[in-house]
Every structure is written in C-alpha cells, then in structure tokens.
Amino acid sequence: MSIPEEIDFEVDADDLTPLAEDGKALGSPSLVVDDLYVTYRVFGGKRVGNATGQKPGVLKRFLSGGRTHVGGVTSVEAIKGVSFVARHGESIGVVGINGSGKSTLMRAIAGLIPPTHGAVYVSGDPSLLGVNAVLMGSLTGERNVMIGGLALGLTPDEVRERFDEIVDFSGIGDAIYLPMKAYSSGMGARLRFAISSAAVPDVLMIDEALATGDAAFRKKSKARIDAIRDQAGTVFLVSHSLATIESICSRTLWVHQGKLVMDGPSAEVCAAYKAFVRAQDGASR
Amino acid sequence: MRAIAQASGLRQMGVRPPLTEYVRALWARRAFIRTLGSAKAYARNQGSYLGQLWSVLNPLLNSLVYVFIFGILIKTTRGTENGIAFIVTGVFIYRFFDSSVTSGANSLKNNMSLVRSVHFPRAALPISTTITELATLGPALVVMCVVSWLSGLLPKQGDVPITWRLLLLPVAVGLMWVFNTGCAFFVARWVAITPDLGNVIPFVLRFVFYASGVLFSVDHYIKNEALAGVLTYQPVAVFLNMARSTVLNEPTIPLDPVMWIVGAGWALVAVVFGFLVFWRGEERYGRD
Helix, strand or coil: CCCCCCCECCCCCCCCCCCCCCCCCCCCEEEEEEEEEEEEEEECCCCCCCCCCCCCCHHHHHHHHHHHCCCCEEEEEEEEEEEEEEECCCEEEEECCCCCCHHHHHHHHCCCCCCCEEEEEECCCCEEEECCCCCCCCCEHHHHHHHHHHHCCCCHHHHHHHHHHHHHHHCCHHHHHCEHHHCCHHHHHHHHHHHHCCCCCCEEEEECCHHHCCHHHHHHHHHHHHHHHHCCCEEEEECCEHHHHHHHCCEEEEEECCEEEEEEEHHHHHHHHHHHHHHHHHHHC | CHHHHHHCCCEEECCCCCHHHHHHHHHHCHHHHHHHHHHHHHHHCCCCCCHHHHHHHHHHHHHHHHHHHHHHHCCCCCCCCCHHHHHHHHHHHHHHHHHHHHHHHCHHHHCHHHHCCCCCCCCHHHHHHHHHHHHHHHHHHHHHHHHHHHHCCCCCCCCCCCCHHHHHHHHHHHHHHHHHHHHHHHHHHHHHHCCCHHHHHHHHHHHHHHHCCCCCCHHHHCCCHHHHHHHHHCHHHHHHHHHHHHHCCCCCCCCCHHHHHHHHHHHHHHHHHHHHHHHHCHHHCCCC
16 A cells, blocks of 8 residues: 555644635536546556566566567556536535545546546536646746636637736736746746636636645635635635645545545545544554 | 436536537637747747847758758759759748648647646647747748848849749748648647657658658659659649749749649648548547
C-alpha cells in the first residue's frame, strides 16, 4: 500500500466561517454521473514483467528485452464505475489520497476527458479550474485573460468588460502585462481562478486551487464560491485540507483507487476518511 | 440514471456532438480561434531584444541565403528567366504548407494543457495553428515580393515588374490556407490517435518538397507526359503555380484560370473531408 500523504488536520482557517446550514432546499439535478469508467492510454511506460519474483533466464531476457522498448503502451484505469447525482445549489467536496482519481473524475465531469464507458450528464457548460491547468506560459496574463475568457464562451466585448474585475480579483496588479511563465505558482493559480470564475458556470469544479492562495485570497475565493452557489450553481472542491472542505461543502465524496467509497454529509465522510488515513499511517510505521 | 438526466434536461458530456451542432459551436468560438492563432504568432518573436522586428528579419535573412547561393554561387537558370525570384517565392510558399502541416499535426499535443482545462470544439486547435502560420507568412510575403522585384535589377536575371496580377496573390494564399487547414485536420487526428505517425510526416513533406518543383521547374526536367501531368496538378504544385503566376514574370508560368479552378477544388475537398475526419475522432481527443 502507498503511504498516504500528509493531511492538513489543523483548522488553520481563522477566516473560514463554519458552513451556515440555512436549510435551503436543493434544486433540480445539475449533474448525473452514470457508471463512469475512464481509461488512459499512456505511452512510454515500461512493461512490467512476470511477478513471480524469479529472475528470468538469459534466453528469456534476450527475447523479451526488446519488447520493453517497443510498443510500451499502458492502459491505466483511473476511474472504475462511479455513479452519483448532484443538484443545483449543492457544494460537494472530493477527498482521497494522491492518485485515487479525484482530478480525473473532475476532468471527466467537465467533458475534458472522454469516458471509456458510462456517461456524464450536465446542465450548461461546466468549468474546471485547477492548479495544474496551465494557460499559455509564453503569453502575457492579459492575453491569457482574453484567451481563457473566449475559450469559456464569452464574447470579446464581455471579456474586455470584465477585464478590470478579473485583474482586481486576482490581485496581481501590473504583473498582468508580464508573460505567465514569470509568475509564481500562487499568482498563476489566482489568475486562473479569477478567469474561470469570471463566467458563472452551472457547475464549477475547483481542483486544489484554494491551497495555493494566501489567507486573504482564500477569503475572497470563498466569497466567490458562495456567490456561485447562490446563483443555483453546483460547486465541486477537490482539496487535501479537510478543514476547508468541512467549512465550504455540505456533502463529500471519498474516492479511492478509482471507486466511490463513501458519499454523504461532509462531517461523516471526513471523519471516516481521517480514520482511514490514521490507520494507514499506523500500518506503515 | 439516464432517465433522471433526461427528465432534468441535462446534456451528455464527452460524446461527439452532431455535425451541425459542432459547426455552430465552432463558429461561436471564432473570436477564440483568431485570438489564439494570432497570439501564438506574436509569442513566437517575443523573448528577444528585437521582438516583433524578427517577423520581417527572419524571412529577409532567409531569402538573402537563397540570393547568395542561387544568384551568386550557382548561376543556373533551371529553365527560368529569373532563378532567384523563382526559388524565393517557391520556398516561402512551400514553407507555409510545410509548417501548417507540421504544427497542425502537433496541435492537440502542444495544447494539451488547454484541452485538459477548458471545453470547446477541438477543431479550433488545428484551425488556430494554421492561422498562426498565416500570420507568420504575412510579413514574409511582403519581403518575398520586395526581394523578387530587387532580384530583377541584378544582371543576367529577368525583370520582375510590379503588375496588377499581384492583387491576386492574397487570393492564392487564402485558398492555400483553406487547403492547409484541411490537411492540418487530417494529420491532427492521425497523430492524436497514433503518435508514431508524427515521425513519418517529415519524410512525406520532404518528398512533397521535391515533387512540387520548389527549387526547379518540374516540366523542365520531367519529360514523361503522364507523370508530368500528375506533378503539375497535385495540390501543392498548383498553389505554387498560382502564387508564382501573380508575382513572377515567367513566360512558362502564365496566369492560367484552369489552375485557379483546380486550386479552389483542392482547397474545398481538403477542408471538407479533413473536417469530417477530425470531427469523427472528437470524443477521443484528450484521453492520452
């Protein structure tokens, strides 16, 4: 078993107010995931030989030696049969250890990775923002705002209209006129968050983007997420910070090895996940 | 599950949309395609002190090499009145095709971060790469015409006067752009599904280079009639002929309406079939 990564157990977020349970009735379904499978085709991997533990003979090694260098294609099953329904106005946390398939699940929902089996049904255009999603590094932040906005389906005039707001929100100031490759990872993440949330999507997915911001930015982005949720959108939050998830999300999905292990109220799922990670931690020690 | 989704009017993700819907979505993103294409052309020349000046300097230095080699070192006419202008126009126009196919083939791979973060019709990527090449060609065309005209002033080289025919050059380039975009659609899909084909494309392009009469006049060297016919009416040779007939003053390359009709036909065939082939693979892009 893999060693689970460090989890942010501390409730560090002095600025994160606890989730207000206002008892608001949830809307109609905004997202249906039906028995979803995603298989990646990965080139350039090394063929894994027989797992008997015995060293193969000289002749066998000679015969199979070439095959590790020719036709090294591996199929990786990242998601194996996930089903759930999300509703308008819901904010859903996604937890799981590294490599459990969280990001792939988000991308498949956003329509960025086609499913190999099963289906995803969404209302409107879903939007994904993650710290990994790089725009064009060689272009200035300004051009990236335009390209990102247009890619999201805004018109050039709409992007120009919102340009100041996007820059203000990201708080990176004059750095907007520098190429994005000169940005720090935090600045890049802030700008991406500002761009992706400029068009209010029906379904917004945030992939660990909040982790990179400082305290002030986290507060701002929480306000933005709340605003999107109020406009009857659905928000997904992938994070390793259970404190963040518990304070923002009412419901949580726990993904492990490509399967949905648990789906329920955040407090319950987070507690179970915490117990699981502690047990793993103990076992590996 | 499917019933719930249909009852609430949800749309299925990650499947190929119907052709008309796909075309409409692509048309709605035309500003995105244009901006992405021109921004990439601009970014090419950043990262140096002279910046955008390189968009002119680059083709200028390029053509000076040809002037030096073919005008001064190797004095061969190759069945033409003005060998320098013949080669400079040939090389610049052929390069447009070559670079469009090469970057079109990699258009999905090179934009994977964009593909994995925003949802849009993927056909936008091959189109935007050929727009990048078109934007790069723009300044080069001006250099090409100026160098061709100047070469006419050299001794032993035929005159290249400026005529009304030059007005047709943008039309020839426009048709060629449509053709290139069609080719980019084909190779983009093939390389996305089978990356190995990306290694074969340079050899195919090298073959096309010699079969299109970029450096020499094909009918001057090939006497077999059937073969000469194929080589004259194959698309790249047709577009080279069209562009040369507007710029040069060669008796062997007159302005021929037949060539223009054939060129338009090739462009239409390439873009329609290329688009269909690309669209049919839509649900597979981005999974690798």
